[in-house]
Amino acid sequence: MENESIGYEIHLKKRPIGPVKLDHFGLVKTDIPQLKEEGDFLVRNIWMSVDPFLRIYMASGTKHAAAFELNKPLTGGCIGEVIESKSSKFKVGDYVKANFGWRKYWIGKDMDSVENSISKIDSTIAPLRSFLGLLGITGMTAYVGLFKICNLKEGQDAVFVSSAAGGVGSVACQLAKIKGCFVVGSCGSDEKARWLVDKLGIDHAFNYRKIGQYNISEELKRVFPNGIDLYFDNVGGKHLEAAIDNMNTFGRVALCGTTSQYNDDGNASYNNQNKKVTKSNSDGPSNLSLAVSHRLKLQGFIWSDHFDILNEFNANMSQWISEDRIRLQETIFEGLENAPKAFVSLFNGKTVGRTLVKID
C-alpha cells in the first residue's frame, strides 16, 4: 500500500455467525475522495482503534443503531491529518479525531463535525495515539464507569475488574489504585496476571482460563473475603454471575461490555443454511435474586453520554499521565490491511491493553 494516490477501505463482506474470522472482511481499493463543497476537508488516517463492541453491529443492528452495511467500510475511532481543505475550521496540517476508521482517506464536513464527533486534537500535549487511548474512549470509559456510574469510594471500595489486562480494564485498575482501593483483576493468561500485579501494582490478578468459568465465584470468595463493593464488568456471562455471588450489600456493577457474548449472536443458534433454529442456553447470570436481597445496582453505560465531565476528566487524566501514575499498554498492528487481524485478535485473548492499527 505504498501508492499514495490510491485509497483503501476495509469492508464487511459477510456477517459473522459464531466466532468472527478474517474472511468476514475484505480490503478494497478506492479512489481518493475529492473535495466538492466549501467546508469539505480531506483527512488521511494515521491511527485507528478496534473495539470488541463492533462485533454486535457486524452481526445485526440493535434498537439503538443499525448494523454495518455489507460491502461498505466499517467505522470506528481514528486519528488523521488534514491534507486538503476547503474548510475555515479544519486546516491542512491539523490533526483530527473522528469515527471514520477502517479506511485510509475520508472527507469531513464543517457542518457535520459535531454529530460525527470530529474534533481537532492538540498533538503537542501527548502522542497522537493517546487520543485513542488514555485521553480517548478507553480512558473516558474507565473513568465514567468507576466515578460516575459506580461512585467509587476513595480508600474504601473493594474493586473487581474483569478483562483487566484489556485497554479499559487496565485503566480502570489503575484509577481505582490511584484512589487507594483494593483491586483484583481477571485476565486470560498467566503472563497478563503477572503484568497486572508487577507492572500496574494491583493487589491480585488471576487467569480465568486456568481456573475455569464455573470456579470464578470460588476464586473471588477467596480473594475478596470481605466481599466486592464495585465490579467493573467488561465480560458479562459467568464472570458477572460470579461477581454477583460475591457482591456486598449496596454493591455497584458498571456494565461496560460483554466480550464473552459478542460471538454469541444473541443466543440464537443457526443451522447450516444460516437460519435461526433454536435459542441456545443462556450465559446470563442466574443469580439475580441476589441483586434484590443485596440491593445491587447494575448499570450499562457508554462514555459518550457523559461529556458533562469531560473537563474534569481531561484535567485529571493529563495530570496522572504527566506524573506517570497511569499508562496504557498497546498492541499495535501495522498497516490498514491488518485491521481485521487486529479485530479478530481481541477475541482470542492474545492482545494486551489497547489494540491499535497504524494506518500508514
Added chain:
Amino acid sequence: MENESIGYEIHLKKRPIGPVKLDHFGLVKTDIPQLKEEGDFLVRNIWMSVDPFLRIYMASGTKHAAAFELNKPLTGGCIGEVIESKSSKFKVGDYVKANFGWRKYWIGKDMDSVENSISKIDSTIAPLRSFLGLLGITGMTAYVGLFKICNLKEGQDAVFVSSAAGGVGSVACQLAKIKGCFVVGSCGSDEKARWLVDKLGIDHAFNYRKIGQYNISEELKRVFPNGIDLYFDNVGGKHLEAAIDNMNTFGRVALCGTTSQYNDDGNASYNNQNKKVTKSNSDGPSNLSLAVSHRLKLQGFIWSDHFDILNEFNANMSQWISEDRIRLQETIFEGLENAPKAFVSLFNGKTVGRTLVKID
C-alpha cells in the same frame, strides 16, 4: 384452636428443595409466653402476611441474613393486639405491627421495639389488615420501586409490571396509572388479566402461561411498539430477559423479586439423596449486552432501606385510598394452621393480590 390458653406456632420442619410443600411446615402447640421484665408486653396476633421471598431463607441463608432455623417459628409481617403489658409505651388494647408472624402469641420489649420493627398503628384510619398491605410493605415496595428506584416520569413512561395481579404488582400498576403512564401487566391466568384491565384500569394485560415464556418478548414487542421505559420486575428469569429485549435507551428496571426462581435453590440440582449434583441451566437474562448498548439500569431494592420517604408515602397513599383511586385485592386464609397453605399457594398462581392469614 379455640383454647385461648394455648399458644401455637408454625415451625419450619424441613428445608425446601425444589417446590415448597406443606410437609416442610409443622403446627406446634406451645405455652402462652409469660411477661418477665418491666417493658415486656404480650401480643396476640390477629393477622399475618405471607411473602414469596421467605422461600429464600427457608432454603438457606444469604450473606445478608441467616436461614430460618429448623424447628423454630418462622417470622414475617403481623398485626396483633397487646393483651397484657408491663410497658409504658405499649398498653393493653394497643394494636401493633411487627415481624413476629407465624405464631399466635409473642412477647415484645420496649427497648427492642425499633430494631424489631414493632410499631403502634392507628386502627381508626384504615382496617387493621391495610397495615400489612397498602400502608405496609406491599404499598411501600411498589412506591419505592417506581418513584425512588426508577424515578417514574409522570405522563411519559411506558411501564411494564410482571406478576401484575400480585400484591406489589397490582399496587405498582395503579400507582403508574395514577401518574398517567401507559401500563401493561403480565399475570398467570386469563381471569387475572381481565381483572387488571377491567377493574384496575391498566392499558393491557396478558397471561404469560398461555403465551409461553419464550414468547413474552414477542408479546411485549407487540404491546409496546415504542418500547418499555420502566420495568417493575417481580419475576426475574425469562420475563426479565423479555423486558430487556424491549427496553428503550436509558430504561430502568426495578428488581423487586424473582418468584420464578425462588423454588430453584440457586440453580443447583439435587439427586434423591438431596446432594447437590449439577448446576442447572440458567434462567438468567442472556441479553445483558443490551443493558450496555441501551444504557439500562437494573437495581435491586428492599422497601425497608427507604424510610426517608415514609411521611411522603403515608400522606400520598392515605389520600389515594380515601379517594378510592387505589385498592388491594386480598386472598385471605382463615386460621394460623393454614399459613403453610397460604404460603405454598403463592407459587402456584392461585392467589390474587395480597395473601393474608387471619389468625384468630
